[in-house]
Amino acid sequence: MTTSGTSTTGIASARGDAELQTLFKEGFRRHAAGVAIITAMRDGVPYGFTATSVASLSAEPPRLTFNMALTSSSWPAIEAATHLGVHFLGVANQPLADRFARTRDRFDEHNWDLGPQGVPVLHGVRGWLVGLIEARIPFDNNAVIVARIVDGGASAADDATDPLLYHSGRYYLAGDLEYEI
Numbered sequence: 001m002t003t004s005g006t007s008t009t010g011i012a013s014a015r016g017d018a019e020l021q022t023l024f025k026e027g028f029r030r031h032a033a034g035v036a037i038i039t040a041m042r043d044g045v046p047y048g049f050t051a052t053s054v055a056s057l058s059a060e061p062p063r064l065t066f067n068m069a070l071t072s073s074s075w076p077a078i079e080a081a082t083h084l085g086v087h088f089l090g091v092a093n094q095p096l097a098d099r100f101a102r103t104r105d106r107f108d109e110h111n112w113d114l115g116p117q118g119v120p121v122l123h124g125v126r127g128w129l130v131g132l133i134e135a136r137i138p139f140d141n142n143a144v145i146v147a148r149i150v151d152g153g154a155s156a157a158d159d160a161t162d163p164l165l166y167h168s169g170r171y172y173l174a175g176d177l178e179y180e181i
Contacts, residue, residue: 031167034054048074051068065144083150084145085120086129086130088126091173117150128154
């Protein structure tokens with residue numbers, strides 16, 4: 001908690017907003033994140049976007065969370081939907097991640113099917129979950145979304161597909177460590 005420019009550690013900060021924004025961006029450029037695509041339907045039209053903010057919220061009941069900008073072209077679909085899809089991407093899905101991050105032409109007749117609860121489910125991903133939206137929490141020009149998992153599936157070839165990571169503005173392949181956790 002911060003009050004009057006002093007953090008809970010007792011260290012005063014005289015940094016301005018612009019400097020804090022730069023520090024924030026630099027900090028998160030150093031944080032690798034898994035890449036996912038979020039999908040939803042609105043008026044019979046599929047919507048989706050690439051996300052790196054997907055996180056587990058609870059195991060019992062199974063819930064996840066992610067963040068998105070209220071200015072996103074997909075926000076009206078997420079705002080109106082009861083259910084959404086979360087697709088976990090592998091290295092082979094990098095072109096799909098780029099397509100959903102950089103273009104408006106995201107869906108074609110070959111890359112998805114209508115899945116459980118009327119959610120668009122993408123083909124060839126490592127795994128997917130369908131979530132019932134339980135909360136949309138607006139915060140400034142963003143929103144935190146909480147969804148309870150109601151369905152899902154995994155690729156049969158999961159072991160053969162490495163997860164896609166995003167770090168410092170680029171995609172990466174995860175490397176093995178000498179030990180397992």
